[in-house]
Amino acid sequence: METSKPVIVKRMPDRLNQRQARMFLHEVQPFLNTDRPQLVFDCSQIRQMDAAGVDMLLRCMAEVMKRDGELKLAKLSPQAAVILELTRTDRLFEIYESSGDAVKSFQRFLPGTMKNLPVVSPILLKRAEKEIYSEPENSAAA
């Protein structure tokens, strides 16, 4: 089964400082304002990104989620990956190795999507498991 909505792939600029981030947000604003937007940001060209760039990504994410849509990142350059990791925002996005993979992920049922989810490091998984399971144990102990 395929979704009827189109998936929009947008290539991000090589520099994402405050000015560039504002321009990029202005460019993608029409796509964000649609109903249930499905967006993929191709981050392969990013060489420099600062806090304004990360803020812009989070703002896009918030807008998309407000409209029950999805925003995915694809083909992260090492620089972008390092910055997202540094600012702890990598765990908020679904990240794919190529734009094609990201687009395909929109066209699948949930079980299929689960197979194509980005590889999560075992450390993060363990941390998440701990967070999930530690609460009942603590409350039981109390």
Place this chain on the structure above:
Amino acid sequence: MDVKAILIVAPPAEDRQGSGAEMVSGMPLAFADVLGRPVVYRIADRLAKSGVECISVISDSAVNSWPTAMPGQSCPVQWVQSSADGVWRSAEHVFTEFSQSGADAVLVWRIGCYTEFDFDDFLQFHVDRQCHVTTMADGDGNAMDICMVAASRRNDAAFALRHQLRKFRGSNTRYFFDGYCNRLCDSRDLRQLAVDSLQQLTEIEPIGTEAKPGVWVGRGARIHKRARVLSPAYIGAKVRVRASAVITRCTVLEHHAVVDCGTVVEDVTVLPYSYLGAGLDVTHSVVGFQRLWNFPRNTEVEISDSKLIGMASSKAPIRVLANAASLVSFLPAQIFRGVFALSHREYAPALPLAVQEPCSALTAPASITNPVPSVDAGEFPANLVAARRYGNE
């Protein structure tokens, strides 16, 4: 026996194009701090301890980039400034001076690698073999750019120095060394040296006091009481670790570094005067000069945003002025933001009437009346609900 030493801080002979080998952001790795003291001083300290009285360091770097010893630390070397092309020529001049001043042997060491060889053993080997030049090699036979030259053999020394310690004239012997050696080729090696030193695999001792087992703190460091420092770790002199920061897994914060609130620093070397912004997750890297060398991704990232990673001036008056300026501008900035900044608050759209009406289930049904609590009903009144009871309460 009078032995003197020449330490040469220059790129390796193979790096003719200036590709930046043995450098970190334009600074030679020999000048980088490891647990509170630059590598070049660490080497000089070891030589001085072995009885080498006169040590000259020849460098083509600008004078203001030379490492300075922290207050209370000794500076056992004489610096010689030279041009980029004239480093080896300057070494020849210094060798001649040493020879004329009555030295018996001269140790020439291009840094280069950091190694902890037994100086007395090396000298004894050189004397026993009666060679003009004795070179050092690691267990695999690779040259380490360290050699001992008889001070009377000026021509041999000149030949070796002109060929950047790659070719030698006349007889020379190899001394094989199997102990600790770090090639210091890039920032990864610098990090490895710091980790090895924290794990006591080298003889490098952290400058500071051991605040708790495995955690070394330099003079004047300020660690917030809500910050967590897990051993092994090194917090250098005048470092500031702010609230809720976590320092863990062999992290090394060199002097004057600042870690802002809530930042997690794991397996990282933070170079002097660096600033790590609030709420970051810095792992498996070397950070400094507004750059980040990430090892798992094998990439170098330049970060221009000082909110993420910044760099303070190495000059104290400029740092004081910058701090004063930020303090003075704080209150006006807050007032300006309060008055003129746009509110990002978004109000929810008006709810439909059906939703605004109170749910009928919330109103008490007409047929049920609230029972009047009876005083004689027992210990717990009937209209009380015990949400949670502990033990026998």
